[in-house]
Each structure stands twice: as structure tokens, then as C-alpha cells.
Amino acid sequence: MNDKPLSSHWADISADTIIRERGEKEHYVCASGITPSGTVHIGNFREIISVELVVRALRDRGRKVRFIYSWDDYDVFRKVPANMPRQEYLAQYLRQPITCVPDVLGREESYAARNEKNLEAILPKVGIEPEYIYQASRYRASHYAEEMKTALDKKDTIRQLLNAHRTAPLPEDWQPLSVFCTQCHRDTTEVKNRDGEYGIRYECSSCGNTETVDLRSTGAVKLPWRIDWPMRWHHEKVDFEPAGKDHHTEGGSFDTARTIAGEVYKCEAPVTFQYEFVRVKGGSGKLSSSSGEVVSLSDVLRYYQPEVVRYLFAGTRPNTDFAISFDLDIFKIYEDYDKLERSYFNKPDNPKKLNKWQKDARTYELSQISHIPQTQPAQIQIRHLTVLLQIHSGNIGKALEHINPLAPRDILKLTKRAECAWNWVCDFAPEEFRFSLRSPETPPIPLAPELAAAVLQLRHLSEQQLGKIPEKDFSKLMYQIIQTNQLESAEFFRAVYQLLIAKDEGPRLINFLHILGTETVLPLLSPA
RNA sequence: GGGCCGCUAGCUCAGUAGGUAGAGCAACGCCCUUUUAAGGCGUGGGUCAAUGGUUCGAAUCCAUUGCGGCUCACCA
Numbered sequence: 001m002n003d004k005p006l007s008s009h010w011a012d013i014s015a016d017t018i019i020r021e022r023g024e025k026e027h028y029v030c031a032s033g034i035t036p037s038g039t040v041h042i043g044n045f046r047e048i049i050s051v052e053l054v055v056r057a058l059r060d061r062g063r064k065v066r067f068i069y070s071w072d073d074y075d076v077f078r079k080v081p082a083n084m085p086r087q088e089y090l091a092q093y094l095r096q097p098i099t100c101v102p103d104v105l106g107r108e109e110s111y112a113a114r115n116e117k118n119l120e121a122i123l124p125k126v127g128i129e130p131e132y133i134y135q136a137s138r139y140r141a142s143h144y145a146e147e148m149k150t151a152l153d154k155k156d157t158i159r160q161l162l163n164a165h166r167t168a169p170l171p172e173d174w175q176p177l178s179v180f181c182t183q184c185h186r187d188t189t190e191v192k193n194r195d196g197e198y199g200i201r202y203e204c205s206s207c208g209n210t211e212t213v214d215l216r217s218t219g220a221v222k223l224p225w226r227i228d229w230p231m232r233w234h235h236e237k238v239d240f241e242p243a244g245k246d247h248h249t250e251g252g253s254f255d256t257a258r259t260i261a262g263e264v265y266k267c268e269a270p271v272t273f274q275y276e277f278v279r280v281k282g283g284s285g286k287l288s289s290s291s292g293e294v295v296s297l298s299d300v301l302r303y304y305q306p307e308v309v310r311y312l313f314a315g316t317r318p319n320t321d322f323a324i325s326f327d328l329d330i331f332k333i334y335e336d337y338d339k340l341e342r343s344y345f346n347k348p349d350n351p352k353k354l355n356k357w358q359k360d361a362r363t364y365e366l367s368q369i370s371h372i373p374q375t376q377p378a379q380i381q382i383r384h385l386t387v388l389l390q391i392h393s394g395n396i397g398k399a400l401e402h403i404n405p406l407a408p409r410d411i412l413k414l415t416k417r418a419e420c421a422w423n424w425v426c427d428f429a430p431e432e433f434r435f436s437l438r439s440p441e442t443p444p445i446p447l448a449p450e451l452a453a454a455v456l457q458l459r460h461l462s463e464q465q466l467g468k469i470p471e472k473d474f475s476k477l478m479y480q481i482i483q484t485n486q487l488e489s490a491e492f493f494r495a496v497y498q499l500l501i502a503k504d505e506g507p508r509l510i511n512f513l514h515i516l517g518t519e520t521v522l523p524l525l526s527p528a
Numbered sequence: 529g530g531g532c533c534g535c536u537a538g539c540u541c542a543g544u545a546g547g548u549a550g551a552g553c554a555a556c557g558c559c560c561u562u563u564u565a566a567g568g569c570g571u572g573g574g575u576c577a578a579u580g581g582u583u584c585g586a587a588u589c590c591a592u593u594g595c596g597g598c599u600c601a602c603c604a
Contacts, residue, residue: 008545013545016545035604037604072604075603075604076603076604078603078604165530165600165601166601166602167601167602168602224603224604225603225604226603226604228604229604244599245531245532245533245598245599245600246598246599246600246604247599247600247604248531248532248599248600249530249531249532249599249600249601250530250531250532250600250601251530251531251600251601252531252599252600252601253600253604255531255600274532274533276532276533276534276598277598277599315542317544319532319533320533320534321533321534321597321598322541328565329540331565332540332552332553335552336551336552356543381566383565383566384566386565387566429565430565432564432565433565472560475560475562476560476561476562478562479561479562480561482561482562483561488563489561489562489563490563492563493563493564494563497564504564505563505564505565506564506565507564507565507566508562508563508564508565508566508567509562509563509564510562511566511567
């Protein structure tokens with residue numbers, strides 16, 4: 001295999017590291033996962049897309065990859081999320097596995113399933129399609145019976161490893177298992193003893209149930225997180241799995257999982273890196289899931305087209321934190337992406353620039369959903385779209401007519417961008433940014449006679465020349481009107497904007513008039 | 529207390545598998561008789577937090593220190 005690095009992009013470097021440290025393999029296993037105990041937010045998404053980008057880097061090197069995503073839906077329901085209705089009703093299910101908690105929004109069979117389905121439905125939109133593993137099903141099917149027995153056999157080793165980083169040591173009789181009572185489904189149980197093989201006896205402090213179960217047939221037993229994680233590395237032969245900084249610290253769960261993997265499950269910890277959290281800038285209070293104080297991927301996709309979402313993460317090294325912006329920064333992000341795209345189709349000859357270009361080009365490739373375009377797609381500045389859309393009250397088809405002709409493949413992407421632009425205008429645009437055309441039936445504010453006269457001259461000029469002469473020439477003629485009427489340009493502009501959009505300010509006027517066109521302009525430029 | 533991340537232009541940040549310090553905004557200047565959220569062109573601006581080390585060469589690698597942030601030592 002050709003092992004020359006594809007680029008100095010972080011995803012390629014990670015892929016190289018995986019191949020180097022794990023050796024040549026038939027296929028590589030890359031893993032990600034989370035407990036679906038709430039809306040999967042954009043910080044969680046950083047892990048998923050980080051893995052996806054590395055998966056893609058491996059595949060681009062000709063390697064086969066299995067990309068698994070673990071839903072840890074056999075974890076305990078520990079607290080009722082603040083953004084959920086029917087808090088008291090849900091509280092009954094505390095200490096049960098989250099897969100047993102009903103979906104109070106009534107859509108799915110469980111609270112966990114709802115969070116899972118929400119994400120699974122949306123990930124393909126950004127080009128991510130992992131193989132999902134549902135841990136509740138796995139445990140209930142006694143899938144991990146052997147590994148659980150191993151944990152029991154080595155419980156003293158495990159206890160020592162965990163105690164190395166604990167303030168309060170685990171008790172002598174601690175067992176590396178947690179049991180959901182088969183009567184009340186709560187994990188308020190204590191393992192009393194085992195038969196040395198697969199049988200264990202537990203007692204439930206909630207309902208008093210005492211029972212002996214067999215690991216090979218019961219679905220009630222699971223491993224606690226710090227043991228569950230290394231067990232799965234072993235079970236799935238995981239080669240790569242990043243983790244957040246909460247795990248990646250000395251004495252944190254990755255650290256203990258590494259030692260448990262080595263000493264108990266006789267496998268090496270996967271290649272990993274730590275990713276930083278994602279901050280949110282702007283947009284406070286208006287994001288759909290903001291009541292739960294999290295921003296989800298679907299929130300982000302409402303304002304960022306899928307390629308740009310990928311670009312945000314592909315273009316930022318995982319171990320640095322960054323903010324996703326919902327304020328005016330959003331324009332810059334789109335412009336940066338467009339610039340990257342133009343650069344991709346404009347390879348430099350200068351060898352010095354080539355190095356930077358290669359990395360940028362790689363970022364562009366990794367930002368694409370599936371196929372990389374062969375020629376440069378049409379671009380429309382999102383700023384421009386926000387003006388066009390406001391002129392047409394959000395009608396995307398009419399807004400895009402201004403840009404004809406568009407190739408079919410471009411229309412799809414530009415329509416998505418236009419949807420995002422309109423969502424942004426509606427939800428986050430600052431007041432001075434917004435406008436809608438004045439209806440000709442709405443009476444305009446009265447104008448001083450000399451202003452009214454000037455406006456009528458502009459109307460006449462528009463009727464004769466708008467769209468027929470270059471914007472520059474039109475501009476000169478308009479300024480002549482201002483001058484011959486001895487007006488301050490500011491008051492003239494104010495008057496025109498009042499007639500057009502009933503505001504004192506607006507989009508750059510000459511360009512705005514041209515976009516509007518004679519038919520729209522004439523009825524509006526009629527002073528009271 | 530341990531760990532991790534950050535400290536680069538006035539602001540927000542790129543740039544770290546070593547090779548002459550960058551962008552956007554802001555500022556300043558000029559131009560379009562030219563206003564705006566959004567014109568064009570140009571200019572200035574930095575002991576890359578500090579000190580020491582490795583090197584022909586360090587923003588980049590190493591060590592120490594300072595400041596800021598996050599995180600672990602419950603659970604996951």
C-alpha cells in the first residue's frame with residue numbers, strides 16, 4: 001500500500017496514525033457513541049463527525065472500515081431533563097434503563113428511541129451513515145455474557161485499577177456489574193453473591209425482590225460504564241475512538257478503560273484523540289431546543305447548508321474549541337466556504353502555495369456530502385440571497401430567478417442555501433437588516449414638496465432607464481437629481497427607502513432598484 | 529490537587545509532521561458628485577505571553593514560569 005500521507009489535514013494524520021499503530025488490517029473499526037439521555041447536541045455531533053472524517057480518510061487510502069455508533073440505551077435514567085413535559089410522570093422511571101422510559105411526546109416507543117431516531121434521521125443529510133448498535137438489545141440478549149463473566153472473574157483486579165483514581169475506594173464486596181431488578185426495572189440492587197460461574201443473586205432495595213439470574217439468559221445485568229467501554233473495545237476490536245475532555249484526563253474513564261482493556265480483556269486501547277467542546281454564539285433564545293439549553297444538529301442545519309456544517313468541523317482541529325455562530329458571523333462562514341470552493345477549482349502553479357492549497361483542497365473534499373463536484377458549482381453570496389428573499393417575501397423560486405440560468409445540480413444546493421438564508425432572516429437577522437416591500441396600498445409618509453419632486457424625477461428616470469443603462473450611469477443620473485433639487489443625499493435616500501420599504505435605510509439603493517426592476521419600483525415611487 | 533486546551537495585529541481568529549509572520553473586521557488614506565447591513569483600491573500596524581534549551585534556522589519541538597478556560601478525582 002502507498003502510505004504517503006494524503007495531506008497534512010488532521011483527519012489524514014489520524015488515519016495514518018491508525019494504520020501505523022494498528023498495523024495493516026483487513027478492515028479497521030472506528031467507533032463513536034453516546035447515551036441517548038437527552039437531545040444529541042452539536043457538541044456530541046463533533047465526536048460523530050470527527051470519526052466520520054477519519055473513516056473517510058481511511059477509505060480514501062483504500063482501507064475497509066466498519067464505522068459503528070453505539071447507542072448506550074441501557075444506561076440508567078438518572079434525572080428528568082428540564083426541557084421535558086410531564087416531569088412528575090417521568091420521575092417514576094428514574095433508576096430504570098432509559099430504554100424503558102416512555103416517550104412523553106408520544107412518537108416513539110421510548111424516550112431513548114426518540115433521541116436515537118431524531119439523530120439517525122438527520123445524520124444522512126450531512127453524509128454520515130454509521131452502523132448503529134443498540135446496547136439495550138445487546139445486553140437483553142445476553143450478548144456480553146462471556147465478557148461479564150470475565151469481569152466477575154477479575155473483579156479484584158478491576159477494583160484495584162479503579163481505586164487508583166478514586167477518593168473513596170470501592171468496598172471489598174463490590175461487584176463489577178449493575179443489575180436492573182426484573183420486577184421494578186430499577187438498578188437499586190445489590191449483588192449478593194455468585195456461584196463462580198454465570199449465576200448471580202441480587203436483592204432490590206426498592207421492591208425487596210431477591211432473585212438468582214444467569215448471565216447467559218438474563219437481560220437484567222450490565223457492566224458499569226468504566227468496564228463496559230473497554231469490554232466493547234475488545235468485543236468489537238475497536239481501532240479508533242475519540243472522546244471528549246471529560247473522558248480524556250488522567251484518572252478519567254479513558255484512562256481506566258485503557259488499563260482494564262489491557263489487564264482484563266487483553267486488548268489495546270484504540271487510537272484516540274480528545275476533542276474540545278463546541279460553543280454557541282448568537283441566536284440565544286430562538287433555537288428550537290434552547291429550552292433545554294442545547295443546540296442540536298437540526299438547529300444548525302436550519303441555518304447552515306450541510307456542506308458548510310461539515311466544513312465547520314473539518315476545517316477546525318478537534319482539540320481546539322470553537323463557536324458556532326448564529327449572528328452576522330454566519331455570512332463570513334459561508335464566504336469562507338465559497339472562497340475555499342473557488343480555490344479548490346483553481347490550483348496554483350506556485351509550488352510554495354501548493355502546500356497550503358493541498359490542505360485546503362482536502363478540507364473542501366472532506367466537506368462534501370458524497371461526490372466531489374468536477375467543476376465549480378455556481379455560488380450566490382448568502383447576503384445577496386437575504387436581499388432577494390426579502391424582496392420576494394421568502395419565495396425561493398422567485399428569488400433564484402434573479403440568478404438564471406442555473407444548472408440543475410446547482411439549483412438543489414442553492415435552494416438549500418436559500419432556505420437557510422431565509423430561516424436566518426426570520427429568526428436572527430438584526431432589525432436594521434430586515435425589510436419587506438411596502439404594499440402600494442399602504443399610504444407612504446408625507447414628503448416635503450422638494451423631496452416629492454425629486455422622487456418623481458427618480459420615478460421618471462426609472463421608467464425610462466432602469467435596467468437599460470449600466471448601474472454606474474444610472475447612479476450618476478440619480479445624483480444629478482439630488483443635486484439639481486439641492487437636497488442632502490441622506491434625506492433623499494431616506495425618502496426613497498420610506499417609499500420602497502417604509503424604513504429609513506435599506507440595501508444599497510442603486511443595486512436594490514435594479515434587482516426590484518421597473519415594474520416593482522414604479523408603483524412604489526409615488527409620493528402621497 | 530491532577531490532566532487537557534489556549535495565550536499571534538485594536539478585535540475575532542488562521543497558521544504547529546521547523547524554512548522570510550497571515551485573513552476578516554476596525555483604523556487610516558485615496559477613488560467613484562456615492563448614503564447604508566453591503567462599493568473599489570491602497571496603507572499602516574506584531575519582541576507570535578515570558579525565560580531558557582535543541583537547531584544552520586523555532587509561532588511551530590523540549591523545559592520552566594505566568595495568565596485564562598475547561599475537565600477529572602460521583603455517575604456516565
